[in-house]
Amino acid sequence: MDRTHGTTPDSSSSSPSSSVADTVPATPGRTASRRRFIQYVGDGVGLAALMSAAGCDSEGGMTSPAAEPVVLDFSSDFGVLNYAYALEQLEAAFYAEAAANFYGDPSSVEGRYFQDLAAHEAVHRDFLAAAIPELGGTLIPALTVDFSSVDFTDRNAVLGVAKTLEDTGVSACNGAGIYLQNPDLLTIAGKIVSVEARHAASVRSILNPGSADFAGDDVVDPMTGLDVAVPPAEVLSAVASTGFVTTEIIVENA
Numbered sequence: 001m002d003r004t005h006g007t008t009p010d011s012s013s014s015s016p017s018s019s020v021a022d023t024v025p026a027t028p029g030r031t032a033s034r035r036r037f038i039q040y041v042g043d044g045v046g047l048a049a050l051m052s053a054a055g056c057d058s059e060g061g062m063t064s065p066a067a068e069p070v071v072l073d074f075s076s077d078f079g080v081l082n083y084a085y086a087l088e089q090l091e092a093a094f095y096a097e098a099a100a101n102f103y104g105d106p107s108s109v110e111g112r113y114f115q116d117l118a119a120h121e122a123v124h125r126d127f128l129a130a131a132i133p134e135l136g137g138t139l140i141p142a143l144t145v146d147f148s149s150v151d152f153t154d155r156n157a158v159l160g161v162a163k164t165l166e167d168t169g170v171s172a173c174n175g176a177g178i179y180l181q182n183p184d185l186l187t188i189a190g191k192i193v194s195v196e197a198r199h200a201a202s203v204r205s206i207l208n209p210g211s212a213d214f215a216g217d218d219v220v221d222p223m224t225g226l227d228v229a230v231p232p233a234e235v236l237s238a239v240a241s242t243g244f245v246t247t248e249i250i251v252e253n254a
Helices: 028-042 047-052 077-100 109-134 155-179 183-207 232-242
Strands: 017-019 070-073 144-146 249-252
Touching: 070 077, 077 109, 077 144, 077 155, 077 183, 077 232, 109 183, 155 183, 155 232, 232 249
Parallel strands: 070 249
Antiparallel strands: 017 144
């Protein structure tokens, strides 16, 4: 496992119900990771400039938690990017909690794995938080999340939520790609969803080692070999049903 991008989250996690702007403090490792990610995805779009967009600290320029419903308008690319940003906020907040309250030995393979996941998702979140305003869009507010229903001392519970979030993230990106109009952004989305798919396969393998579940028939169509694609409204309805996001999210033009 590459340790260059991961750092051990502080043992004092955020409260179960909080704004995602309160999670995953900035560290030199995460800052360097964000810079590398922006360099890798920025060629041809000018996003390397986002390294200086910045007021992008650990919150990536995130605003205060939303008091009103958040609207995602898929009639423009910014609606899609904010959709991805919303999902990355959820994943980053969950993995920050999971890493900080790990159910076993933090130095174990699984412990280091969750630290990596927390770092990856924080980088994705911060990148999108910087990219959207840099490209001329309006960033949605920070979502309010609530993981009080998750027993972070229970291995199966934590891995089960991780599996749900990763599978949802992959299917969401696949389902939203058709709304992107800028091909450069589609390339960036592909680079992000491929990482999420690696996460999903790894979590599935940990839960069911030595099996084909890493690419199970429930996520990969055995006839086409293609991953599942789920429309935005369906994804957000499923997310709302978990109770993990308490901010109301409204979908338009999708």
